[in-house]
Amino acid sequence: METATLNNTSPKSNFKSEEYFINMGPQHPATHGVLRLLLTIDGEIIKKVEPDLGYIHRSIEKMCEKDSYQQIVHLTDRMDYLSSHINNEAVCLAVENALELEVPERVQVIRTILGELTRLSSHMLWWGVMGMDVGALTTYFYGFRDREMINDIFEETCGARLTMNYNIPGGLMHDIHPNFVKRVKEFIAHFKTKLPEYDRLLTGNVIFQKRTKGVGILSKEDAINFGASGPVARASGYSCDVRKYHPYSALDKVNFKEALDTAGDSFARYTVRIREMWESLSIIEQLIDNIPEGEHKVATNAVIKLPKGDFYQKVETARGELGVYIISTGTKNPHRVKFRSPGLSNLSLLNHIAVGGKIGDLVATMATIDIVVPDIDR
């Protein structure tokens, strides 16, 4: 009897593991914004990840219903703030398609150049933060250093560094700045020497590869099932680049390769983005020397009224496919606006790929999904 009690209280038999909850966020720096993750963990091993959303919900879709079509554009700046130009473009294209308005070629080319610059700046920030999430602080400074040049280009031409609101239905708010072409060329020359440094600093690093290779594997089927898009889906071998399949603006005039990988792990998502940066550089190079002359906008009515019906436009932001769905009843405000944001679908697969991994790997995996929380909550 005595021995049995002793046995029961001995440290060995009593030391059984138990699952427990911890909160990650909403103010955890590694969640890149106000995202709260409810983790069920067993020691270091993740059993379940439940994202808790809504901390930065601003009801943008509802706000759109009271705004005119010109005013909607600036709200989309605040969704995925790292792709704000591309978001603006999506709304403008939707409105222009509904009005059957043909924008001048000059506008299309400028929009595409600015869109690719936005993608580059977003990927640079992602690269810096990605390094930081796996413990390399230097990348953060290098990423931001190169991004500064793009921000200057935006500030000079559009008037703002992040929330540009440079697109209007019918064209651009003003013409490009006289320095624009010169600055973009300077940037391309500069960044072509810096991008190989990114590889030498981080991509080839053994520690980084060990942290990312074989971690957070997403299969092609799951990528499709979860509705993933953008670099996350392309790293799993799912070819889904909207720029290729439904080219908009001047994207049908340029040659570029869709960055694809089949491994589906964190490292594949990383290399896909690095390759996308090279492609974006080449797109800008093809266009920057032949910006056609012409007007920077076509006149629209001061009060834009869309015809009755529903209109959909999708574009490829830095994170994936952004869809803008407008239902119009023929008045000056939309009846309903729905944004299909890439971030929400990409976040939904986090639980699927993080379960079974370690907490440290969750941070690295999340970095490669490249979450922007205001895009998820809207």
Add this chain to the structure above:
Amino acid sequence: MSYFSEIYDGIKTLLTGMSVTGKYFLNSRKGAITQQYPDNRDTLQMFDRFRGEVVMPHDENNEHSCTGCQKCELACPNGSIEIIWDRVVDEETGKKKKIIDQHIYHLGMCTQCGLCVDACPSDAIKWAQNFENSVYDRTQLTRVLNKPGSKVRAGVEE
């Protein structure tokens, strides 16, 4: 064997990375983008399109070109602009004419979207480049853009 080759790889890639950082360490001033704000306030030049806050330029006769058409108020997505206007009888023509009493601008609500400046038909408002807007009390962020006693420049029509 693989144990040693891994150590070798680790050191090799570490040195590759450090050759990049070392280059910048030795040339730390070259290509630096850090600005010594606020020490450089006197020389800091913002881009001329930078959207800081909306202002209404007045000329030396204390005249502006705002006709009170309210197009900026309509264009604003969040009600940051309020125009208080009146009608007065024009002495020459004898017709009633709209004039502004106050052009009120709430900087605290403004999202710097630029739609109002774009909408103004007489270029009465434009962007100022200052960005140091912190105040102790938010009521100070509500500004009346037309100066006291100012009037609309002759010849500016609605």
